[in-house]
Amino acid sequence: MRRLLAAATTIALTVIAAPASTAQAGPQQFSPAGRIAPTIKWSACAESALRLRKAECGMLSVPLDHAAPDGEKIQIAVSRIKHTVAEAKYQGVVLVNPGGPGGKGRALSVMGALVPKGAGAAYDWIGFDPRGVGASKPSLSCDAGYTGYNRPAYVPTTPQIERAWLQRAEGYARACGKAGGKLLEHLKSLDTVRDMDLLRQALNARQINYFGFSYGTYLGQVYATRYPERVRRMVLDGNVNPARVWYDSNLDQDIAFDRNIKIYFRWIAKNHRAYRLGRTGREVERRFYAEQKNLARKPAGGRIGPSELTDIFLQAGYYTFGWDGIARAFSDWVRDGDASGLRTLYDTNNPQTKDADNNYAVYLGVQCTDAEWPQSWTKWTADNWEVHRKAPFETWANAWYNAPCRTWPARSGIPVTVSGETVPPVLLISETLDAATPFSGSLEVRKRFPRSVLVEGVNGTTHSGSLSGNRCVDDTIADYLATGKLPKRLPGERSDKRCKPIQPPAAVAATKAKRAPGPVEEVRKLITGR
DSSP: OTTOOOOGGGTTOOOOOOOGGGOSOOTTOBOTTSSBOOOOOOEEOSSHHHHHTTOEEEEEEEESSTTSTTSOEEEEEEEEEOOOSOGGGOOOEEEEEOOTTTOOOGGGGGGGGGSGGGGGGGSEEEEEEOTBSTTSBSBOOSOTTTTOSSOOOSSOOSHHHHHHHHHHHHHHHHHHHHHHGGGGGGOSHHHHHHHHHHHHHHTTOSSEEEEEETHHHHHHHHHHHHOGGGEEEEEEESOOOTTSTTHHHHHHHHHHHHHHHHHHHHHHHHTHHHHOSOSSHHHHHHHHHHHHHHHHHSOBTTTBOHHHHHHHHHHHHHOSTTHHHHHHHHHHHHHHOOOHHHHHHHHHHSOOSHHHHHHHHHHHHHHHHHSOOOOOHHHHHHHHHHHHHHOTTTHHHHHHHHGGGGGOSSOOOOOOOOOOTTOOOOEEEEETTOSSSOHHHHHHHHHHSTTOEEEEETTOOOSSOTTSSOHHHHHHHHHHHHHOOOOOOOSSSSOSEEEOOOOOOOOOGGGTOOOOOOHHHHHHHHHHOO
16 A cells, blocks of 8 residues: 544443553553553653653554564553543543554553543543554664655656566565564464454553544454454544455555546646646646656756656645645746755655654554465566556555565465454445545445444545544544433444535646645644654
8 A cells, every 4th residue: 555544331331441440551460361461660751742742652562573472572652641630520541543554652642632522531541652663662774865866756657667677676675584583474464453453452451542543443353353342432534445355456546546636637627826737637747757757858956757757646645734835836936946845745655764664664564464476577567558558647656665575585364354244343444535545445445334323524635634633523523522422323325424525725837836734634644743
């Protein structure tokens, strides 16, 4: 996946999370298997943003290999912001995951404050960096310069381009094999799900509540499948299709991103007075692909070539919040020869740092081993050229992003068969035209979780945009977390509640004005770290 969020009392759920007074596990606790439960030693967090919110931080020790629980241990970085309501109104812990795979989540303990109506105050919010990620130990990084400038064009129009990308992908896989060692064999989604259940035990909670974005929805699906009796409430925003992990899901994305970029081109054309890039979507599209060809010969500012331009525009396929900034930067280059805006956007979203490479390395570590990938490059080329003919914008970029999986130096497993037949009511969220996790995935999860309810941002293109100011969606989340109340589930294969989507921003490029970040930007920054 290209880089990549009926009331409980009516379903006979009588077991809820432990009271706050016992939220920190003590040495007398025991896990269900009879083992001494893991513990976390809490202390003040080092990060100022977490300290300001009085968060506590700690490390959870878990087995590197869950099949050998007494063997080598690794550390999971965790944070907690405790509830502020009276003990009698406490509703337990909420684990949060931002997606990825490879996204850092420790900072997301602050999310409780974003829930409307004060509904987040009744919970302890738990952020954590999954195994291999961020402050967890060890943290995987393979080649910090891999996404740097001067890369070949994505579309392999010549044998030389194809060979160059194959060599790069195979080289990155080898670098990860050298850097990751034994960790690479234990980065599957199911490994993280088992870590989550040990975290539940360390928090002395009989059940968890959970909030997952994007890939985090898949973690929630797998957790609920494996431990249905340990689920209380779940919010899953931007749902992965569990029937398509992971090779097929990337091909699905290619079609969806191409559709969304055309929607974005039409928006730019609608604001022609601001950007002067074309009066129709087709004109803007032609301008984009013409500039790609030009940049292959002479990169903008000496750095932005056709691959970098695709990566910059890809963000518009994910979220509407950056639409103005991308169009403005492109207009500055096309109209004025000023590449500074494009450089800034690329460097912001593709920093050449060990930290950024950690995200990509763990992304591959999870997706390459959750399920089998085709070993035959002939199949990759046949599939991707077929999709490229219909959807040229992102197809080959996505193929090369995932190509290290073909030679990944760790064994693949068999995906979990996701089933929510006995899982309590779950809240699903998606915008109709989400490209990273297409709407068909939310419909599939709704089918597999027969008590779930799906809220749809009708005809919106934003990916995992909840708690960003859309009151129709956000108030539904608040009501669910407060009381377990959900909209009525409707018959058929469809959403159960329809909301307006997150709206595109106003165009301000004509005056070069700088718009203050809105709620969507703030939530995206919180989740992505950028």
